[in-house]
Amino acid sequence: MKNINLVLLFIFVFVVLILVSLTGNRGKNRKTPSLQRELITQAGVCPPFFLYDEDGNIIDPVHNVNAEKPYSPKQTCGKCHDYNKITEGFHFQQGKDEIATGTYAERYQWVSTPGNYGGNWCSPAPLYSYLSKKSNTSVKEMDMTSFTFITNGCGTCHPGGGSLEYDREGFRYDKHMDSLKYTAGGENNFDGDYFQAHWNRSGVIEADCNLCHLPEYDYKTRNEHLTKFNFRWMATVGSGLAMVEGSVKDTVDLKVKYNIAKFGADGKVSMHLVREPRNETCLNCHSKPQWKKRGASFTEYTDVHIARGIKCVDCHVAGSMATDKRIKGKEVHQFGKGDDPSGRVRDDLDNTIRTCNDCHTTGYLNAPIAKHLWLPDLHLDKLSCQTCHIPERKVKSALVQVSDVFNPGTKISPPPKYIWTFYDQNMNYWNHYGELSMFTAKDQPTDPFIPRYAKYKGQIFPVNAVHSAWPAIYTEGQKGLHQPNMKDIYGMWMAHKKDRSKYPELAKITDNNSDTIPEVNTPEEVDAFINSVTACMADIGYDLTGKRIVWVNNDRMYLNGKEYKILEKETWESSPYASVYKYSHDVFPAKAGLGTNGCTDCHSFRSDMFYAQIVKYPFSDDGNLLMEPQYKRLNMSGFMVGLSAFREQVVKSFLYPAIIFLLIVIILSLAAYESRKNTYFIINSKLLLIVYGLLISGLAFVYLKPDVNSYVLPDRPVLDSNHFFITFLAIIAGAYTWARMKKEYPSGSMIIKMQALFLILSVVSGLFMMIKFDLIYQIVRIAYTIFDLSIVLSILTSIIYFINDQFNKLNPEAK
Numbered sequence: 070m071k072n073i074n075l076v077l078l079f080i081f082v083f084v085v086l087i088l089v090s091l092t093g094n095r096g097k098n099r100k101t102p103s104l105q106r107e108l109i110t111q112a113g114v115c116p117p118f119f120l121y122d123e124d125g126n127i128i129d130p131v132h133n134v135n136a137e138k139p140y141s142p143k144q145t146c147g148k149c150h151d152y153n154k155i156t157e158g159f160h161f162q163q164g165k166d167e168i169a170t171g172t173y174a175e176r177y178q179w180v181s182t183p184g185n186y187g188g189n190w191c192s193p194a195p196l197y198s199y200l201s202k203k204s205n206t207s208v209k210e211m212d213m214t215s216f217t218f219i220t221n222g223c224g225t226c227h228p229g230g231g232s233l234e235y236d237r238e239g240f241r242y243d244k245h246m247d248s249l250k251y252t253a254g255g256e257n258n259f260d261g262d263y264f265q266a267h268w269n270r271s272g273v274i275e276a277d278c279n280l281c282h283l284p285e286y287d288y289k290t291r292n293e294h295l296t297k298f299n300f301r302w303m304a305t306v307g308s309g310l311a312m313v314e315g316s317v318k319d320t321v322d323l324k325v326k327y328n329i330a331k332f333g334a335d336g337k338v339s340m341h342l343v344r345e346p347r348n349e350t351c352l353n354c355h356s357k358p359q360w361k362k363r364g365a366s367f368t369e370y371t372d373v374h375i376a377r378g379i380k381c382v383d384c385h386v387a388g389s390m391a392t393d394k395r396i397k398g399k400e401v402h403q404f405g406k407g408d409d410p411s412g413r414v415r416d417d418l419d420n421t422i423r424t425c426n427d428c429h430t431t432g433y434l435n436a437p438i439a440k441h442l443w444l445p446d447l448h449l450d451k452l453s454c455q456t457c458h459i460p461e462r463k464v465k466s467a468l469v470q471v472s473d474v475f476n477p478g479t480k481i482s483p484p485p486k487y488i489w490t491f492y493d494q495n496m497n498y499w500n501h502y503g504e505l506s507m508f509t510a511k512d513q514p515t516d517p518f519i520p521r522y523a524k525y526k527g528q529i530f531p532v533n534a535v536h537s538a539w540p541a542i543y544t545e546g547q548k549g550l551h552q553p554n555m556k557d558i559y560g561m562w563m564a565h566k567k568d569r570s571k572y573p574e575l576a577k578i579t580d581n582n583s584d585t586i587p588e589v590n591t592p593e594e595v596d597a598f599i600n601s602v603t604a605c606m607a608d609i610g611y612d613l614t615g616k617r618i619v620w621v622n623n624d625r626m627y628l629n630g631k632e633y634k635i636l637e638k639e640t641w642e643s644s645p646y647a648s649v650y651k652y653s654h655d656v657f658p659a660k661a662g663l664g665t666n667g668c669t670d671c672h673s674f675r676s677d678m679f680y681a682q683i684v685k686y687p688f689s690d691d692g693n694l695l696m697e698p699q700y701k702r703l704n705m706s707g708f709m710v711g712l713s714a715f716r717e718q719v720v721k722s723f724l725y726p727a728i729i730f731l732l733i734v735i736i737l738s739l740a741a742y743e744s745r746k747n748t749y750f751i752i753n754s755k756l757l758l759i760v761y762g763l764l765i766s767g768l769a770f771v772y773l774k775p776d777v778n779s780y781v782l783p784d785r786p787v788l789d790s791n792h793f794f795i796t797f798l799a800i801i802a803g804a805y806t807w808a809r810m811k812k813e814y815p816s817g818s819m820i821i822k823m824q825a826l827f828l829i830l831s832v833v834s835g836l837f838m839m840i841k842f843d844l845i846y847q848i849v850r851i852a853y854t855i856f857d858l859s860i861v862l863s864i865l866t867s868i869i870y871f872i873n874d875q876f877n878k879l880n881p882e883a884k
Contacts, residue, residue, distance in 0.1 A: 178551040198555055314326075403421070437659070469687045471588070
């Protein structure tokens with residue numbers, strides 16, 4: 070009977086090991102997606118082609134045909150390519166083809182779309198210029214127009230098409246302005262698309278294909294012509310096809326002089342056009358904003374992917390290279406995008422980007438297969454890849470943007486941005502726009518910091534959750550808030566700086582925390598600021614009937630210095646009116662990620678992952694920070710976080726040496742048995758006591774001296790990665806101990822019952838650890854600690870039993 074039970078046990082263990090081996094490999098076979106060649110233009114490259122003007126006429130400067138006209142990208146490239154399909158892409162539309170909805174529209178009373186055009190612009194938080202409504206009755210109701218959307222700076226990065234070509238009713242600006250008989254620079258019925266616009270003279274900005282597909286594109290010269298309102302000429306000078314003199318803005322006639330060397334004898338051009346834009350092309354627009362938002366560098370030093378030669382479009386795929394049906398198709402220019410908490414444009418295309426899993430579980434583009442066999446599935450479910458693989462940032466980003474004081478910095482342009490004051494991740498004042506005027510991305514100062522974390526849609530991400538403070542317009546009974554015009558608040562401060570009798574209460578706003586930067590924080594300063602803005606709005610004739618000026622500090626809306634209301638916000642937000650940016654670029658090599666030092670990289674009482682003190686409010690009444698532990702921002706229980714830290718930092722720190730000690734005790738027990746049986750050497754109680762004293766002292770020395778520890782024993786990552794096998798051996802040792810105790814003490818004893826309890830707890834909790842079920846998620850988390858704790862207690866019981874047994878064998882009468 071005993072033999073049958075032994076055979077059955079062997080079969081059971083064998084089957085379990087087979088199942089583990091079959092299910093243990095989380096990786097997939099290497100796989101390269103096949104490219105559908107029919108989705109790519111058959112020629113592969115652009116052949117020599119004629120240029121065409123806006124009316125579809127050939128431009129041939131070699132034969133002096135229409136040589137005085139700028140070329141039209143729409144007419145020229147559109148001869149072979151589907152211009153309308155291409156310009157449906159969100160890079161061209163930037164929200165124009167969408168309507169703001171949901172919580173976003175309820176919060177921001179001034180937004181009309183979820184994109185850069187009509188949305189919350191590219192600043193992390195208010196105040197900023199916003200798009201005026203289409204229909205208005207007075208200039209006092211207006212801010213930015215479709216025309217000034219371009220001239221305020223957005224046109225420098227916009228590739229054209231979309232809102233730079235067509236108005237909100239779908240008409241081409243320049244043609245429709247003539248048909249409406251509007252006047253260049255006139256009030257034009259306070260139309261948000263045509264107020265003080267010059268479309269009929271400047272022309273529109275068509276989608277400029279060469280801006281992305283011509284590596285030698287001249288952005289600087291293009292944008293110089295943008296400031297002159299020379300919109301229809303920008304593509305011509307940017308492509309290097311001609312020199313253009315004159316200025317629409319200054320009413321100087323424009324003259325085009327084509328570079329004949331660019332043309333063949335037949336009048337056609339053959340340009341260096343590439344199918345996939347280079348990284349430098351993407352970074353021409355994305356580099357500077359990403360510095361402010363995320364501290365992104367995009368260098369070989371800071372990003373392992375760029376160091377390996379990966380291109381932006383390898384991940385941000387589009388058209389023929391896309392795998393997601395939502396963006397796949399010939400000449401479809403909807404680039405793969407992620408899901409940023411504050412990125413609301415084309416949310417229907419979220420997560421069309423090539424993800425980490427797409428490459429690192431298949432080996433695509435020779436990416437190393439990431440298996441993480443040692444890591445419990447719970448982590449892969451709850452953590453984003455970026456959480457562990459972006460453990461640090463090299464360059465600072467803006468943690469706080471306040472729009473209530475006058476920035477004392479220098480070289481800030483344009484001047485209205487002086488009402489923006491930024492603080493970095495360590496809450497040090499940062500003259501960001503001053504640095505932008507002096508530095509390129511290659512000059513970014515090194516200012517490393519540890520990211521903060523937020524839970525978004527069930528996963529933890531490293532993020533920059535921006536804090537904000539700004540003046541708002543509150544209407545009783547209405548959802549959300551409005552903002553005063555940025556230029557008016559700037560004007561208020563400039564008036565006060567020139568004449569202290571203007572808005573005199575602003576003088577009460579001073580520096581309260583000795584960082585040399587004034588801040589609004591005390592009740593007196595809050596009242597002074599609200600009163601000053603209220604007076605300013607009255608001076609410009611803004612109707613505040615049924616409305617009032619408030620000061621908003623994160624989620625606190627101050628009606629006055631002592632009274633405030635709490636505004637609803639998401640757990641991942643610092644403020645309902647400030648952006649939350651995920652960190653996804655500047656990824657570290659795998660061996661530099663969290664976990665390379667073991668589980669205590671995150672699960673310890675000194676870990677930044679859960680216990681770092683982060684900013685809750687940038688300024689309290691005394692100007693100092695109000696902080697909170699990171700786990701609260703993650704909406705996690707302090708008890709559960711503490712339990713995991715206790716397990717990894719305390720329990721496991723005892724578990725591993727205890728197992729080693731148990732193995733040595735078992736070896737000594739076997740040696741003592743053999744010695745008694747064959748009399749190899751004499752062992753007595755005193756000698757055994759000395760041996761165990763030296764053993765305990767040696768283990769303590771090894772574990773208390775990290776350099777000796779790492780030299781003599783496996784390091785913590787090795788132990789953590791083999792945790793399953795180590796604890797499996799511990800359970801077997803515990804079961805063996807229990808069986809021996811049961812044999813020696815048939816009548817039972819307390820120690821036998823305790824060992825049985827510890828073994829049962831370890832097995833049951835171990836089974837819970839394998840369960841994925843949201844309803845018992847918290848129980849599963851507790852099970853991890855119960856498992857390790859029960860293993861430790863079982864090991865201690867075994868150690869006590871074996872040592873006691875050894876002494877009893879030496880002194881039978883003492884038993």
